[in-house]
Amino acid sequence: MPYTYHTDxxxxxxxxxxxxxxxxxxxxxxxDQYRLRALLPIERGRTxxxxxxxxxxxxxRNAPATKLVSFLGGGxxxxxxxxxxxxxxxxxxxxxxxxxxxxxxxxxxxQVIFEFQTHISRLTRLPVANASMYDGASALAEACLxxxxxxxxxxxxxxxxxxxxxLRVARSYVAGQKIELKTIPVxxxxxxxxxxxxxxxxxxxxxxVVQTPNYFGVLERPWxxxxxxxxxxxxxxxxxxxxxLSLLKPPGEYGADIAVGExxxxxxxxxYGGPLVGFMACKQDYIRQMPGRLVSATKDVDGRDAFVLTxxxxxxHIRREKATSNICTNQGLLATRATVYVSLLGEHGFTxxxxxxxxxxxxxxxxxxxxxxxxLRYRAPFFREFVVMCPTDADSVIETARKDxxxxxxxxxxxxxxxxxxxxxxxxxxxxxxxxxxxxxxxxSRAALVKVG
Amino acid sequence: xxxxxxxxxxxxxxxxxxHGYHIASRPTEAPRDIPREYLREGRIGLPEVSxxxxxxxxxxxxxxxxxIDRDLFPLGSCTMKxxxxxxxxxxxxxxxxxxxPEQSDDDAQGALAVMHALEQALVAVSGMxxxxxxxxxxxxxxxxxxxxxxxxxxxxxxxxHKVLVPDTAHxxxxxxxxxxxxxxxxxxxxxxxxxxxxxxxxxxxxDVAVLMLTVPNTLGLFETQIGDIVELVHKxxxxxxxxxxxxxxxxxxxxxxxxxxxxxxxxxxxTFSTPHGGGGPGSGPxxxxxxxxxxxxxxxxxxxxxxxxxEYQRPKSVGALHSFFGNFGIYLRAYTYMTRLGSDGIRRAxxxxxxxxxxxxxxxxxxxxxxxxERCMHEFVATGEPLKKHGVKTLDVAKRLLDFxxxxxxxxxxxxxxxxxxxxxxxTESRETLDRFAEALLRIxxxxxxxxxxxxxxxxxxxxxxxxxxxxNRNPILTVPMDS
Numbered sequence: 001m002p003y004t005y006h007t008d009x010x011x012x013x014x015x016x017x018x019x020x021x022x023x024x025x026x027x028x029x030x031x032d033q034y035r036l037r038a039l040l041p042i043e044r045g046r047t048x049x050x051x052x053x054x055x056x057x058x059x060x061r062n063a064p065a066t067k068l069v070s071f072l073g074g075g076x077x078x079x080x081x082x083x084x085x086x087x088x089x090x091x092x093x094x095x096x097x098x099x100x101x102x103x104x105x106x107x108x109x110x111q112v113i114f115e116f117q118t119h120i121s122r123l124t125r126l127p128v129a130n131a132s133m134y135d136g137a138s139a140l141a142e143a144c145l146x147x148x149x150x151x152x153x154x155x156x157x158x159x160x161x162x163x164x165x166x167l168r169v170a171r172s173y174v175a176g177q178k179i180e181l182k183t184i185p186v187x188x189x190x191x192x193x194x195x196x197x198x199x200x201x202x203x204x205x206x207x208x209v210v211q212t213p214n215y216f217g218v219l220e221r222p223w224x225x226x227x228x229x230x231x232x233x234x235x236x237x238x239x240x241x242x243x244x245l246s247l248l249k250p251p252g253e254y255g256a257d258i259a260v261g262e263x264x265x266x267x268x269x270x271x272y273g274g275p276l277v278g279f280m281a282c283k284q285d286y287i288r289q290m291p292g293r294l295v296s297a298t299k300d301v302d303g304r305d306a307f308v309l310t311x312x313x314x315x316x317h318i319r320r321e322k323a324t325s326n327i328c329t330n331q332g333l334l335a336t337r338a339t340v341y342v343s344l345l346g347e348h349g350f351t352x353x354x355x356x357x358x359x360x361x362x363x364x365x366x367x368x369x370x371x372x373x374x375x376l377r378y379r380a381p382f383f384r385e386f387v388v389m390c391p392t393d394a395d396s397v398i399e400t401a402r403k404d405x406x407x408x409x410x411x412x413x414x415x416x417x418x419x420x421x422x423x424x425x426x427x428x429x430x431x432x433x434x435x436x437x438x439x440x441x442x443x444x445s446r447a448a449l450v451k452v453g
Numbered sequence: 454x455x456x457x458x459x460x461x462x463x464x465x466x467x468x469x470x471x472h473g474y475h476i477a478s479r480p481t482e483a484p485r486d487i488p489r490e491y492l493r494e495g496r497i498g499l500p501e502v503s504x505x506x507x508x509x510x511x512x513x514x515x516x517x518x519x520x521i522d523r524d525l526f527p528l529g530s531c532t533m534k535x536x537x538x539x540x541x542x543x544x545x546x547x548x549x550x551x552x553x554p555e556q557s558d559d560d561a562q563g564a565l566a567v568m569h570a571l572e573q574a575l576v577a578v579s580g581m582x583x584x585x586x587x588x589x590x591x592x593x594x595x596x597x598x599x600x601x602x603x604x605x606x607x608x609x610x611x612x613x614h615k616v617l618v619p620d621t622a623h624x625x626x627x628x629x630x631x632x633x634x635x636x637x638x639x640x641x642x643x644x645x646x647x648x649x650x651x652x653x654x655x656x657x658x659x660d661v662a663v664l665m666l667t668v669p670n671t672l673g674l675f676e677t678q679i680g681d682i683v684e685l686v687h688k689x690x691x692x693x694x695x696x697x698x699x700x701x702x703x704x705x706x707x708x709x710x711x712x713x714x715x716x717x718x719x720x721x722x723x724t725f726s727t728p729h730g731g732g733g734p735g736s737g738p739x740x741x742x743x744x745x746x747x748x749x750x751x752x753x754x755x756x757x758x759x760x761x762x763x764e765y766q767r768p769k770s771v772g773a774l775h776s777f778f779g780n781f782g783i784y785l786r787a788y789t790y791m792t793r794l795g796s797d798g799i800r801r802a803x804x805x806x807x808x809x810x811x812x813x814x815x816x817x818x819x820x821x822x823x824x825x826x827e828r829c830m831h832e833f834v835a836t837g838e839p840l841k842k843h844g845v846k847t848l849d850v851a852k853r854l855l856d857f858x859x860x861x862x863x864x865x866x867x868x869x870x871x872x873x874x875x876x877x878x879x880x881t882e883s884r885e886t887l888d889r890f891a892e893a894l895l896r897i898x899x900x901x902x903x904x905x906x907x908x909x910x911x912x913x914x915x916x917x918x919x920x921x922x923x924x925x926n927r928n929p930i931l932t933v934p935m936d937s
């Protein structure tokens with residue numbers, strides 16, 4: 001059997017030490033009626049080459065975005081993963097270590113988390129960040145629970161432009177806690193309808209969620225909303241794309257109390273949407289209500305700099321039913337990748353990343369806007385993602401483009417119903433060359449002709 | 454004591470104007486079409502280091518970690534087994550790693566086939582009727598289980614408020630109950646460390662929604678009266694949830710579905726060998742009996758005539774817990790592992806895990822008694838109580854083990870054993886390793902008599918020695934300050 005070492009002699013000697021005849025005797029503690037005598041109804045074991053062949057064939061049945069020309073985004077982005085990032089994080093010292101409960105034998109993991117917290121803190125300009133969450137969606141959901149706990153209120157206002165998948169997860173998370181999620185409509189400009197928000201603010205509102213860029217790629221103006229939100233005694237929860245923070249005003253500078261987001265774009269594969277890695281940052285005052293692990297700098301008994309898990313009394317293994325969250329295992333290795341990625345790009349490279357993404361998206365929007373029958377749905381500024389109004393339904397545009405090996409974008413009707421059927425969400429990143437844009441524009445033009453024909 | 458200077462962090466190695474990785478081949482400009490009020494002013498404050506510096510920095514950090522490819526990781530309830538390398542090769546295949554989750558089902562047939570096959574394999578292992586692999590970790594699996602229970606009772610027009618857990622339960626059980634809006638009621642284990650039917654009977658009432666039980670329990674003991682336990686709860690109209698953290702003891706030997714459980718979660722990162730990554734990513738698939746299937750999260754992977762699709766139209770579903778379909782990359786690793794082992798290997802793995810735990814318990818119990826009997830399943834809980842008279846605590850034993858190149862067992866849990874050492878060697882350790890570990894523990898017991906100072910001042914051979922957790926708790930320093 002693979003991955004065990006015992007020789008027959010070993011087994012015999014070990015059983016002898018236990019005074020047993022056979023390994024079967026060890027299982028006597030399971031009542032007879034429950035003991036399986038036959039093997040499970042799955043195939044018997046295979047060799048490594050056999051397994052590789054089988055899984056390789058399954059991989060070949062996929063047409064991955066990375067082998068096509070893809071303009072898909074919607075929270076998951078195809079950015080270059082530098083070789084150094086892959087190399088470092090494939091090291092068994094990081095990949096096969098456990099949660100750093102014994103700090104003396106886990107300084108590597110602990111310092112990486114500390115650097116991750118620092119990266120997130122600087123990107124968001126909030127003083128505190130945790131060690132990671134499952135994904136951007138659950139990070140937002142936990143932020144809603146946290147805000148309700150801090151304010152002892154029960155309504156969370158969410159914009160109609162929130163990533164619909166985040167909304168779905170937030171609904172599941174708050175279901176048991178009698179917290180109500182109320183939707184704020186989207187203005188004609190594609191951002192939050194500020195007047196409608198103002199009408200909904202009252203002393204039951206725990207938090208207002210602002211996602212920027214929002215699902216339609218539109219940049220919000222949280223600084224116009226924060227006074228009203230705070231005057232009503234509610235918290236401002238910002239859901240942000242960390243890559244956009246290379247260029248955009250950070251949440252800490254417009255009064256956000258909690259910031260959350262998805263770190264997949266920071267050096268992690270798309271991997272069919274998982275594993276992902278969320279982050280959470282907050283103001284100093286809320287540190288003890290924060291979910292998830294935290295690492296603090298400290299000293300060892302010899303006065304050397306060291307790192308350690310801290311404020312564990314918030315956590316489930318100590319606090320049990322009074323814990324701030326039930327989160328235990330999080331997304332350590334993906335957070336490690338994000339840490340190395342941000343360190344490697346650094347101030348200069350990370351700024352470049354934002355600028356190039358934006359330049360690419362802006363150029364593509366211009367090209368598409370100039371095509372017959374196509375226009376941009378919103379005039380508001382965007383970062384690297386925007387909504388295109390098609391002359392026909394987006395599904396048929398997508399189908400035409402797919403025949404040319406192009407993934408044109410996400411059809412908004414998938415989430416927003418039939419009224420959005422002509423709308424297509426398009427993303428550009430640093431990986432797109434001008435020839436990719438030509439391919440997409442060519443496909444869009446043909447799709448428009450199909451309609452006319 | 455001097456304050457932390459952070460010179461050894463990546464920020465301490467930064468020099469203004471130094472470049473790491475370039476995204477653009479020529480100089481870039483600030484965006485002109487975004488109004489200024491939207492833009493960040495000034496520097497972000499990220500480090501400026503070269504690629505070789507980054508490599509050396511993180512390689513240097515990495516070697517400060519203990520990890521399973523170096524030596525034993527005997528953490529009870531964590532199942533730190535060897536992580537096969539072929540799993541990583543499969544997860545990195547471009548056909549899988551390069552898939553975007555918004556691609557059509559047609560473009561993702563191979564991925565959907567793996568998700569479906571994994572769920573079916575887990576159906577077989579659990580003896581349940583359906584599996585949703587979506588939860589991102591065991592604790593999220595527990596959350597799904599309780600959401601399912603809530604939806605199930607609400608569908609039947611019932612309202613129940615309590616979750617029962619024994620005092621040996623993992624902390625995630627009560628924490629999850631609170632998150633989902635249930636009230637936790639903890640009941641005492643019996644003298645033999647198992648559920649006492651009389652205590653359970655006295656604790657049960659019509660307001661109990663779910664009993665959460667870990668099998669084998671955190672003492673490494675099988676609940677021999679499991680059938681009666683489940684029946685008691687069912688008679689009161691409640692549901693039974695199995696915390697599957699310890700499935701490494703059961704896989705291929707017995708099935709939770711046969712015990713009568715209504716639902717359970719797996720930890721793919723424990724039982725099915727996916728790497729822990731210093732704290733994730735995990736994966737916590739949930740298996741259910743058919744009466745709970747309508748409530749499983751969306752989307753479901755459906756197979757029809759050899760083609761697969763994701764189904765979202767499930768009116769009774771509890772919704773979603775993950776942005777997309779859960780930790781797909783972890784499914785690949787776990788499925789690769791299960792395929793590699795097969796039905797025969799899975800059975801052999803669990804029986805070997807049990808053999809290893811019993812052998813190790815036998816070797817150390819002379820000095821570290823095992824209060825709840827020596828016949829355990831995949832893990833055992835010993836006590837460091839006898840060393841206390843020498844002024845040595847279990848914590849000291851744990852720290853001294855680090856000096857011997859091992860990681861420490863789980864300590865001070867479960868709470869029903871004083872000075873607890875919870876040891877789970879797993880099936881992937883050789884007899885020589887088990888012997889080496891046993892000898893280290895026995896030597897430590899002797900050191901407690903001869904040179905207790907060595908233990909109370911351990912470790913000395915690790916990159917740092919005991920760290921000051923108290924001051925970190927009083928005054929946590931969570932980031933490198935802006936000016937360093």
